[in-house]
Amino acid sequence: MFKKLPIMLFTLTMILVLAACGSGNSGSTTTGSTTTGTDASGEAAATSTDSGSILAVGSTALQPLVDQVAQKFMADSKYANISVQVQGGGSGTGLTQVSEGQATIGNSDVFAAEKLDADKAAELVDHQVAVVAMAAVANKDANVKGLTKQQLVDIFTGKVTNWKDVGGADQKIVIINRPSSSGTRATFEKYALGQKTEDPAGSIQQDSSGTVKKLIAETPGAIGYLALSYLDDSVAELSYDGVEPTVENVEAGKYPVWAYEHMYTKGEPDASTKAFLDYMLSDDVQKSDVTQLGYIPISGMQVQRDAEGKVTQK
Amino acid sequence: MTTQTQILRSKARKRAKTADKVATVVIIVFALSIVAILLGLIGFIMFRGLGHISWHFLTSNPQTIREGGGIGPPLFNSLYLLVLTMIITIPLGLGGGIYMSEYAKPGKITSFIRLVVEVLSSFPSIVIGLFGLLVFVNTFELGFSLLAGALALTIFNLPLMVRITEQAFAGVPREQKEAGLALGLSKWKIITSIMLPVAIPSLVTGTILAAGRVFGEAAALLFTSGMTTPPLNFSDWNPLHPRSPLNPLRPAETLATHIWKVNSEGLAPDAIQIAAGASAVLVIMVLLFNLFARWGGRTLYRYMTASKRMN
């Protein structure tokens, strides 16, 4: 048996080398095929007009939604020839990859201009697919129902360090913040605090909403912020300048701490990508999947906001 | 006088004996506390997780927001990634190891290669992950994919594999090699048909142990194989189809990255139980791998030596 081993080894290496070359090729064809691609899995529904494969990369916050919608989209016989792949990796990664042409769609929690150079951001076309609202959240023992904008600023800049100074229990405030590159933090700072903050010493930073929620629920005196979809009985959500963080208040434009979820394409999308983006904005998706996963449908918003933060009535 | 020295001596002896007893007790306490910590950890993981493991849990799809999600695809991905990694690693590592043990002559180049192996094996996984993101994912345009992940993991396992091979070949008795030379066989022939069979048991053990590391790796995979799994069609086994589980160019979350994700981003109400269950599965897999490696190596050794006697 071992007589043949050198030959076997040699063939194996050759296969590997070939496989490496082959996969390299197929790698570039897969990504290249976004516009032309003939989908191998196609049990082609004759009615479909478009075919292609879409790669959506980026924001981990948006990923569950895109993932779920993509599955529904592909199950729809109308679009059987289009395959959608969804990957996480973070907003920065998504914007980089779409800007460099590796991904068809870049998912982002923030406007592209906040991450990319102005000239690169200008090449990208923004498709806003949902709204996500955030609430300041405190540990229940802090005994606070709501805070004003100024109080929040004082807390997050370290001026106020005890809950009793903002009408709560006599307890040290523990800030559970997000890392400075986080989209969630950018939104919170921009629309709730109105300014960038430096982290006071001793603050905790976690990127993931699940961990933030767990820490706020467990740590006495903790304060942080979460997307509305993460809120439950384990933590106390705080009103902002007296306005409750509810979907209705966000839609009516009364509660300001919210941001769009963006799906960027480089230039105008091709037919199959456009079909997917349109599907994303269809009532079917907006009224079921979007709300189900805790986002606010774009169609329900009575106000809109541009990249500079100017709010206008729709 | 003599009695005094005797008294002094016996005092010193007594002191030494007390010191010995104290030291022994301290060592035992420390050692037992380690055992307790480690057993406690495993016990904790099992206690938290075992109750959640069921056939359904092991085979069904993860759920984003609903209860009752499983770990089927991540588990499959972990195993498949392991196979992919080993397919790349084994031939490369074998070659490198054989070179080091049979061809390399002591000198500057050899010690440089040895340094390379050492450096590669001690790179932090996150550095390898970043390198993978830059080179495999972005430059080679593999995207977040199993292949990119497997390549990154190859970088981890290659130095290990080289070292294992080198040691396995160094363990082959000189007489066997000389017998081959006496028979007039070529060097390569001796390596493949005389030394390799003898080295195989320790190669197998080492390889399986190295493979076990693939299971636990997460930091490097976050940046290379990604944190998502596309919907898979488990009846389509053509590696070229995009929804086939075997497609090496699809993104894949492994068990370890799934734990990381569920722990941090999980929206499902039973996220904590899922993380605990998945951790338990992961630890059981690692344990199984180790036991299998030891058992497999021993059995192979017995088989190999027995078969030789029959010839």
Place this chain on the structure above:
Amino acid sequence: MEHSKVTPREAQRRRLPLEKHRIEDWIGRIYTSVCVVFLIATIVSIVYFVTSKGVATFAVNGVGIMDFLFGTRWAPDASPPAFGAMPAIAGSFLVTLLAALIASPLSIAAALFMTEIVPTFGKRILQPAIELLSGIPSVVYGFIGLTLIVPFLRDHVGGQGIGVGAGALVLSIMILPTITSVAADALANLQRGQREASYALGATRWQTIYRVVLPTVLPALLTGIVLGMARAFGEALAVQMVIGNAPFIPTSLLESASTLTSIITLGMGNTAMNSIQNNALWSMALVLMLMTFVFIMIIRLLERRNRI
């Protein structure tokens, strides 16, 4: 080898396998050399890519190297941004040293226990068991840290639970198996004669360990500790989950701090390639890589001492 008289027929019979030999040997040589070249190419490209990205912060974005290495303010998104990596560097060193301090005595005691006190039981059961534990994935350690160690510290020691102390504890558990198995190997390889000579002179076990065994294996023990530290220094996920990640040099063990790895994992996905924020993270990766070289140098020095 060659006989002086060879019949032509015999020569031909010999040439054939010789040809075959040569081809076989060439295959072997080429195959193994390709593998080695691949190995070297890998490391060269890693070093090249990480260095070129890491240096971009200084060369392209114009951040001062000294400001980066010794600056204490890390605020990449502030205006003007500040890229002082000192808090992360200090945090990395701090948790690594603390972890080594906690883990070393425990591991060495365990190794002594396995080799000097209960050798057979130690070799058969304990050592394999401890090696098994080095296979437990780091995410599981992080999970344990967050569900077990952090609440324990918060309830019984004080502070927020999360912080340098929790990070060091998680790391020390992670490196226990590494140090223990290296130490146990070194102790087991010690020449029996030395030990027996000491016993024959009437020395107690502790005297033997303390005067004979430990001094002899000291370099090997240190190697184990440095290996453990190298692992702790590069560990990312488990630490990130429990250390708190505030970019400040901590003033107490219960305070939140950050490490190089934790800042990288938190920021990498959220920043766009080639932006200054992203490049600064690559510079941190470069520091990590350089530290790996330092650890390896220390290990090599120790091994050289061990050989003498």
